[in-house]
Amino acid sequence: MAMDGKQREKRPARVEPKPSDLTLHQLRIFWAVAHSETLTKAAKQLGLAQPSLSQQLSKLEANIGTLLFHRRSNEMELTEAGQFLLPKVEQVLRLISELEDGLAQFSxxxxxxxxxxxxxxxxxxxxxxxxxxxxxxxxxxxxxxxxxxxxxxxxxxxxxxxxxxxxxxxxxxxxxxxxxxxxxxxDPHVLVVPENLVLDGIADPQRELPPKQWAMLNRSIQFIFGSQQAQRVAEWYDKLLPEHRVVAKCRTFDTAIGLVAAGAGVCLAPGLTTVQQNPTATNVRLYRVKAPPRxxxxxxxxxxxxxxxxxxxxxxxxxxxxxHTIPGLLETPPFLAIDTPIDL
Structure with missing residues (x-):
């Protein structure tokens, strides 16, 4: 039997599928925020302005239909939905990276x-x-x-x-x-000292060194990049040079070694950091110490x-x-030959 027009109109309307608004960029932002302590750090890692990062993250949450983070000031904590999503996003990013690297071989x-x-x-x-x-x-x-x-x-x-x-x-x-x-x-650790501070064969530096050189040995320049590392360095100085005082703290070994070369004090450093483009340009001596290597x-x-x-x-x-060898590496002076378990 033929259907009239009203009967035809009662058919269920066809629902057009809504295209996904998720983007790879948003997933990378989500991953970075999930692995960063703050939005500021995530924005810096991604090279984005923080407002732009926040906007993309909000779009992602709107597309998904649920919050992915609990926001507390500048801190971000994953919600239950965020914890579910994170390993899935990591799989996607890993596959994308493998795809890009694999196709590059056939480019x-x-x-x-x-x-x-x-x-x-x-x-x-x-x-x-x-x-x-x-x-x-x-x-x-x-x-x-x-x-x-x-x-x-x-x-x-x-x-x-x-x-x-x-x-x-x-x-x-x-x-x-x-x-x-x-x-x-x-990479062995070394004590970097000014060129005129000769420690070869020294067993008791307080008795064997002239007063000025003894004072120089006890001026420490320390490289600090974290509280745990700072504590380990302090323990090493307290054990090997108990009368030292910290005269400078640095954020790069290059700066610390430059201060030593200028005669400001001594510093403990990994040997690799002492290798210069021009080996004749450094006015320092390098003495191996008994700390575990990097x-x-x-x-x-x-x-x-x-x-x-x-x-x-x-x-x-x-x-x-x-x-590779470290140029100019000298033997450990007897007063530094004490084995230490301190992992620098």
Missing amino acids: GGERLTLRIAGINSVLRVLVPLAVSHMQERYPGLDFDLQESSPTEILDLLYSRRVNVGLLATNSVAQAIVGFVQVPLLE RIVALVPSQYRRTEPYQGLIETLQAVAAR
Whole structure:
């Protein structure tokens, strides 16, 4: 039987699917905020203005239809929905990164970029020679190098914004999950002193050194980047140089060593940080101490460990590190030859 017009109008209306407004940019913002202590830190990491970051985060919550964070002043705490979403977003970002890196190998001549984040001393001393060797082996390869702190390096790795991280494992307290740690170098700690402060064979510096040199030895210049590290450095000085006083605190080893070279005092530093572009330009002596060395490693996602050119880069870094020596490194003076378990 034929249907009249009114009967046809009673059919359920077709619901047009609403296109998803979720964007990869918003997911990256969500990830950064979830792994940052404050919105300010997340905005800095992403290179965004904080108002723009807040706006994108609000759009994401509006699209999903629920809050992802409890907001307390500038602090952000994941809601139950946010805790559910976070591992899903990490999977998406990981897949996107793998997709981009995989397709780059079939880009028909387009250059592949290796993105590396590392601490200053490793980027300055080990990486240049490794890059030179890699350019010979892979003419179509270029590099994006970022100098960062250890915690920033981990953030960049987890967000897949870099492919390889170069850092000292001693300087990060958190567990490093999802990455292969490839040992590169054990970097000894040294006591950096002015050139005219000769400690060779000194067993009792207070009795054996002239008064001015004894006073110089007890002026410590300390590099501070965190409360735990500061405590460990203080313990080392208290044990080995109990009469010292802190005359300066620095945020870079370059600054601390520059102060030593100018005769302001002495400092404890990893050996790699003392290597200069021009070895003859430093007016310092380097004495090995009995503290555990920094363990320099390359962190690389497990799926890249045996994939070129990442495997080639790791092998090249290992070869460069194996040949590396610290110029002018002197034997430990007897008064510093006390074994200390302090992990600097």
